[in-house]
Amino acid sequence: MKLTTKGRYAVTAMLDLTLNDKAKPVSLADISARQDISLSYLEQLFSKLRKSNLVVSMRGPGGGYRLKGEAKDIVVADIIAAVDENIDVTRCAGRNACNSGKPCLSHDLWMDLSEQIRVFLADISLEDMKERAASVKHKCIDSDQVGQLIDGNLLNRKES
């Protein structure tokens, strides 16, 4: 399990899809505009998401993407795995470093840790994040709050 900005783009886009899932499917152009991600990059990501059976596409005017199945059944781990396609170059797969036993050992431990993270992310669904979205909505800064924030928290933050 790798955790990069690429995965973040994918999760963000999928979350956008979840939040805007109305009667019509959501076009990539819309997501591109809302999330400020380049359309072509989204196309690449959604190509992989579709091949991993996380979304379904609808062509033609009014077309776009829609979640395949329900938001509660799609988890963050699936989304990241779909776009990352890590070939898992475990350099310790029987070659040179596996003589003393220790390289193999730490390799095992890392794989174990990586698996724990995967399990952790496999427990967070888009539905969970959608619900969470409601509760953090007030966190967003609108122009009215900017003045207070400058006087308040933000300036005090950097001092630590």
Added chain:
Amino acid sequence: MKLTTKGRYAVTAMLDLTLNDKAKPVSLADISARQDISLSYLEQLFSKLRKSNLVVSMRGPGGGYRLKGEAKDIVVADIIAAVDENIDVTRCAGRNACNSGKPCLSHDLWMDLSEQIRVFLADISLEDMKERAASVKHKCIDSDQVGQLIDGNLLNRKES
């Protein structure tokens, strides 16, 4: 919190340090040989680990590195944070995409998720991994098994 092979190298090296913490400090040359990581790359990583107060160094013959403090007090999250130094380019930090409220929303959610992962990794210490090491030790290859492996798996590996 980013999760890349770079972080894995660092965790592996730190775990090597933990497992070989005897009377003498551990030289990077030793870690390089055991873990099959280039010496200069280790130097770069340990420079960061030292600056983050995770290890102490001793120069000269018989010198090397040693954990700063106890293995139970050094957690995986610290190690990854030390070598990753992500400048956190939150593109949504008040600039262009934060108008409709939604980009900010998904940004918050990702930060939240990222923080959850950090907390998760902040709970796994080198001591924990060391203890775990004992239980997975039997999985490793010792010199007695090499012959069988050469005749078996290894020769068949490269053909794909």
Added chain:
DNA sequence: CAATAACCTAGTATTTTAGTCAAGTATTAT
């Protein structure tokens, strides 16, 4: 002093990231 090992700087090949561009194909409103 000579060997050792940390420390530092700079460069570099490779891979990944995050796109662009172009030429398609499929769908549907009209």
Added chain:
DNA sequence: ATAATACTTGACTAAAATACTAGGTTATTG
């Protein structure tokens, strides 16, 4: 049917990160 819309595919690319090399300097031990 035809045009417009929207997804598909592939090739290509600039920039960054990764993993490593080379060549030194500095500190410490014997």
